Amino acid sequence: MKHTRSRATGRTTLAQVAALAGVSQITASRALRSIASVDPQLAARVHDAAKALEYVPNPAARALASARSQSILVLIPALSNQLFIETLEAVQGILRPRGFEVLIGNYHYCQEEEEELIRNYLSFQPRGILLTGFNRSEAATQLLAKSGVPCVYMMELRQEHGIVCVGFSQEEAGAKVADHLLSRGRRKLAFVGAQLDARVLQRRDGYQQAIATAGFAPALEIMTPEPSSVELGVDLFNRILMEHPEIDGIFFCNDDLAFGASFEALRKGVKIPAQISVVGFNDLPGASQMVPRLTSVRTPRASIGEQAASSLLRLLDGTGQDTVTVDLGFELVVRESS
Amino acid sequence: MKHTRSRATGRTTLAQVAALAGVSQITASRALRSIASVDPQLAARVHDAAKALEYVPNPAARALASARSQSILVLIPALSNQLFIETLEAVQGILRPRGFEVLIGNYHYCQEEEEELIRNYLSFQPRGILLTGFNRSEAATQLLAKSGVPCVYMMELRQEHGIVCVGFSQEEAGAKVADHLLSRGRRKLAFVGAQLDARVLQRRDGYQQAIATAGFAPALEIMTPEPSSVELGVDLFNRILMEHPEIDGIFFCNDDLAFGASFEALRKGVKIPAQISVVGFNDLPGASQMVPRLTSVRTPRASIGEQAASSLLRLLDGTGQDTVTVDLGFELVVRESS
DNA sequence: CTGAAAGCGCTTACAG
DNA sequence: CTGAAAGCGCTTACAG
Numbered sequence: 001m002k003h004t005r006s007r008a009t010g011r012t013t014l015a016q017v018a019a020l021a022g023v024s025q026i027t028a029s030r031a032l033r034s035i036a037s038v039d040p041q042l043a044a045r046v047h048d049a050a051k052a053l054e055y056v057p058n059p060a061a062r063a064l065a066s067a068r069s070q071s072i073l074v075l076i077p078a079l080s081n082q083l084f085i086e087t088l089e090a091v092q093g094i095l096r097p098r099g100f101e102v103l104i105g106n107y108h109y110c111q112e113e114e115e116e117l118i119r120n121y122l123s124f125q126p127r128g129i130l131l132t133g134f135n136r137s138e139a140a141t142q143l144l145a146k147s148g149v150p151c152v153y154m155m156e157l158r159q160e161h162g163i164v165c166v167g168f169s170q171e172e173a174g175a176k177v178a179d180h181l182l183s184r185g186r187r188k189l190a191f192v193g194a195q196l197d198a199r200v201l202q203r204r205d206g207y208q209q210a211i212a213t214a215g216f217a218p219a220l221e222i223m224t225p226e227p228s229s230v231e232l233g234v235d236l237f238n239r240i241l242m243e244h245p246e247i248d249g250i251f252f253c254n255d256d257l258a259f260g261a262s263f264e265a266l267r268k269g270v271k272i273p274a275q276i277s278v279v280g281f282n283d284l285p286g287a288s289q290m291v292p293r294l295t296s297v298r299t300p301r302a303s304i305g306e307q308a309a310s311s312l313l314r315l316l317d318g319t320g321q322d323t324v325t326v327d328l329g330f331e332l333v334v335r336e337s338s
Numbered sequence: 339m340k341h342t343r344s345r346a347t348g349r350t351t352l353a354q355v356a357a358l359a360g361v362s363q364i365t366a367s368r369a370l371r372s373i374a375s376v377d378p379q380l381a382a383r384v385h386d387a388a389k390a391l392e393y394v395p396n397p398a399a400r401a402l403a404s405a406r407s408q409s410i411l412v413l414i415p416a417l418s419n420q421l422f423i424e425t426l427e428a429v430q431g432i433l434r435p436r437g438f439e440v441l442i443g444n445y446h447y448c449q450e451e452e453e454e455l456i457r458n459y460l461s462f463q464p465r466g467i468l469l470t471g472f473n474r475s476e477a478a479t480q481l482l483a484k485s486g487v488p489c490v491y492m493m494e495l496r497q498e499h500g501i502v503c504v505g506f507s508q509e510e511a512g513a514k515v516a517d518h519l520l521s522r523g524r525r526k527l528a529f530v531g532a533q534l535d536a537r538v539l540q541r542r543d544g545y546q547q548a549i550a551t552a553g554f555a556p557a558l559e560i561m562t563p564e565p566s567s568v569e570l571g572v573d574l575f576n577r578i579l580m581e582h583p584e585i586d587g588i589f590f591c592n593d594d595l596a597f598g599a600s601f602e603a604l605r606k607g608v609k610i611p612a613q614i615s616v617v618g619f620n621d622l623p624g625a626s627q628m629v630p631r632l633t634s635v636r637t638p639r640a641s642i643g644e645q646a647a648s649s650l651l652r653l654l655d656g657t658g659q660d661t662v663t664v665d666l667g668f669e670l671v672v673r674e675s676s
Numbered sequence: 677c678t679g680a681a682a683g684c685g686c687t688t689a690c691a692g
Numbered sequence: 693c694t695g696a697a698a699g700c701g702c703t704t705a706c707a708g
Binding site: 007009056057058059060061063064067069079080082085088089092101103104106119120122123124125229230231234256259260263264266267285286288289290291 | 345347395397402405417427439444458460461462569594597605623626627628629
């Protein structure tokens with residue numbers, strides 16, 4: 001074998017497929033991308049050849065030549081919250097069958113990390129980006145805008161020109177919980193917020209406003225930047241019992257906190273809801289089996305993922321509007337704990 | 339401006355960086371990749387130029403030219419189990435700082451899907467692959483072997499030439515649980531397995547063997563391919579109460595099943611551990627707060643992710659051995675439920 | 677509808 | 693240690 005400067009990888013290339021099909025490389029390219037202008041007979045020959053040679057396109061070459069990839073970036077604040085896993089799964093369920101590669105960027109509720117991820121992944125020339133909420137660094141926002149990559153925002157709603165978002169009103173959800181607790185005759189209400197991301201604050205705002213509208217005042221607010229967890233719920237519940245024994249209703253910003261409170265209540269002999277009503281948020285797996293069964297707000301995270309992905313797809317193929325607000329609502333699921 | 343056939347993207351390119359630094363493109367390339375052969379002075383000029391121009395390398399061009407990417411694929415069976423999330427986070431914690439892009443492939447405990455993911459992602463020419471366990475389709479195994487991409491296996495152990503794996507002995511863990519239940523005087527033992535992936539079966543085998551070795555026999559085995567969940571735990575626990583009231587100890591293959599059992603026991607007034615001992619597996623978040631606090635096996639999933647990623651890195655830079663078995667062990671955490 | 681040529685932005689393989 | 697040339701495997705931009 002003659003020594004050459006060849007750097008070929010050994011993989012079948014488009015050129016080989018074209019040769020076997022007896023067409024030019026560019027016709028093979030068009031046929032495989034299902035571009036209409038190719039004669040059906042030729043296209044069929046190309047497809048046969050590709051199959052016979054087990055041809056797999058080289059995404060790097062494709063990306064380099066076309067200056068666009070087949071990947072879509074999804075930016076989520078955490079993987080540790082089941083909530084976002086379900087959103088992610090729904091997103092992948094829509095995008096993968098359509099041939100897109102889903103890149104997952106978990107920024108651990110950290111703006112700097114989100115910015116870094118955006119900077120990094122933008123170099124991959126993603127076709128689109130799915131983002132969580134609107135709260136990010138100025139630099140990140142600029143990067144996104146400058147890139148021109150289509151974006152869809154998940155979880156929160158914002159009616160603004162050029163914004164496509166899919167979610168529900170976190171404020172209304174918070175208000176609904178407040179109204180529910182008040183309707184149960186609870187008047188000494190506590191709000192317990194952890195992580196303190198934008199959505200928790202929005203829920204808190206809606207909750208506070210509803211209490212005010214009803215002519216009452218919140219009794220207690222515990223806000224901690226620590227991540228939400230069962231353990232934290234135990235601690236904060238104990239703190240309330242010790243320091244604020246008058247509290248008769250608690251709205252936990254996430255179910256896992258409420259789970260911890262429920263466990264501790266069982267241990268301490270505190271009766272839920274007789275003594276204290278407890279409401280969680282997100283209706284995570286297990287909430288309905290808790291003792292007592294937990295009242296919570298069921299959030300449409302899977303639908304949000306689906307619809308956000310679909311909206312992005314429409315943006316990409318030009319059939320979508322560039323300003324859309326999809327409100328998927330939420331549902332207060334009243335169980336035994338309130 | 340003269341009309342050209344230019345297809346440039348507008349991004350700064352290596353050529354521009356090289357021009358500004360006053361060196362050739364290839365020298366700029368070497369400098370940025372920290373290849374030693376470049377004169378430190380020139381290298382510094384290149385880095386300055388890159389910074390000044392905000393140069394970001396084009397991964398597609400790089401991948402095309404070098405026939406290798408900077409991405410590493412991680413294949414996990416589920417995202418819905420907190421276990422794998424922690425492994426994933428640990429993997430990313432090692433690989434991202436080293437400049438690798440982590441591609442996540444979730445195959446939903448489905449061999450066909452895993453095979454499809456491997457086929458797809460192989461076209462991206464990943465530098466390495468992190469896999470979960472050894473149980474996969476023949477075609478998937480072939481694809482991996484043919485590709486020549488370095489692989490590291492997580493979770494299970496197998497001493498075999500050419501295999502690098504990081505995990506713990508699932509059999510030993512199962513045996514440990516059996517011995518523990520027996521040491522508590524339990525003689526009517528039930529094993530409850532869900533999902534029925536390879537690791538669950540290995541735990542079951544170890545557990546059965548330990549019981550036999552101790553001179554006893556298992557009383558009941560419930561095996562269901564359904565995914566593990568709190569709800570399923572409730573149902574299966576009820577089934578045991580109804581159909582096998584003699585059972586005095588249960589080993590649930592995953593904590594969430596044990597969570598469900600604990601809730602149902604509280605509801606039914608079944609005393610754990612007085613009437614039935616309950617042991618879970620994985621020591622998931624919340625296990626220590628359960629009522630009663632759940633005895634479980636703490637698995638080193640984060641360390642597994644870390645060490646697997648590090649082993650892969652060593653394989654890539656040539657400093658690793660191609661046959662390694664890293665046993666990270668496990669810990670039986672005895673709490674109130676047994 | 678089809679194709680020859682050029683080009684995407686890098687790195688490899690040589691040569692000096 | 694440095695560089696000119698070629699090439700990676702595709703798609704774009706033209707032209708017919």
